[in-house]
Amino acid sequence: MENVHYQKIWHTVLQIPVGKVASYGQIADLAGLPGRARLVGKALGYAPKELAVPWYRVLRSDRSLAFPAGSDTAKRQRELLQDEGVLLRNNRVRKEDLWQPDLAELLFKLKY
DNA sequence: ACATTGACAAGAT
DNA sequence: GATCTTGCCAATG
Numbered sequence: 001m002e003n004v005h006y007q008k009i010w011h012t013v014l015q016i017p018v019g020k021v022a023s024y025g026q027i028a029d030l031a032g033l034p035g036r037a038r039l040v041g042k043a044l045g046y047a048p049k050e051l052a053v054p055w056y057r058v059l060r061s062d063r064s065l066a067f068p069a070g071s072d073t074a075k076r077q078r079e080l081l082q083d084e085g086v087l088l089r090n091n092r093v094r095k096e097d098l099w100q101p102d103l104a105e106l107l108f109k110l111k112y
Numbered sequence: 113a114c115a116t117t118g119a120c121a122a123g124a125t
Numbered sequence: 126g127a128t129c130t131t132g133c134c135a136a137t138g
Contacts, residue, residue, distance in 0.1 A: 003135090003136085005135085023120085023121085024119075024120055024121085025120065025121060028120090033135095035121095035133060035134065036120090036133085036134065036135070037119095037120040037121065037133085037134095038117090038118050038119085038120050038121095038133075038134075038135080038136095039118095039120095039134080039135060039136080040119080040120080041118070041119030041120070042118070042119075042135085042136075044119065045119070055119085058119080059119085060119085060120070060121085061120075061121055061122080062121090062126085065119090066119040066120080067119065073119085090126090092126090114138105115137100115138085116136105116137085116138080117135105117136085117137075117138095118133105118134100118135100118136090118137105120132105120133085120134105121131100121132085121133085122130105122131090122132085123129105123130090123131090123132105124128105124129085124130085124131105125127105125128085125129085125130105
């Protein structure tokens with residue numbers, strides 16, 4: 001898989017701090033790919049394991065988990081998030097846990 | 113080329 | 126919020 005966009009997406013997701021979450025659309029925007037929220041999910045699915053991309057810190061714009069509630073993946077995601085202190089109430093995270101990146105700092109980091 | 117598919121989003125109800 | 130409906134757009138077949 002040699003899609004250029006995937007790299008940008010992975011690196012952007014890598015910037016999400018521990019204990020914070022971001023939406024697919026937000027990541028797409030930050031990665032310079034506005035309107036491509038759906039591509040983010042796909043990219044995460046292809047993310048190489050050795051990159052350790054925190055896929056579980058990405059969820060829907062309404063702050064709900066993207067996987068079917070009760071599915072194994074959803075359970076694992078919920079667990080990983082709670083281990084970082086992100087609490088879920090009925091498959092939704094609190095808005096205080098949303099990532100609000102400083103653009104200047106972020107763009108600097110993504111230069112590499 | 114053409115059609116379908118998505119780990120989505122925004123607006124309306 | 127919860128549900129629906131429409132819009133989206135690259136990737137895939």
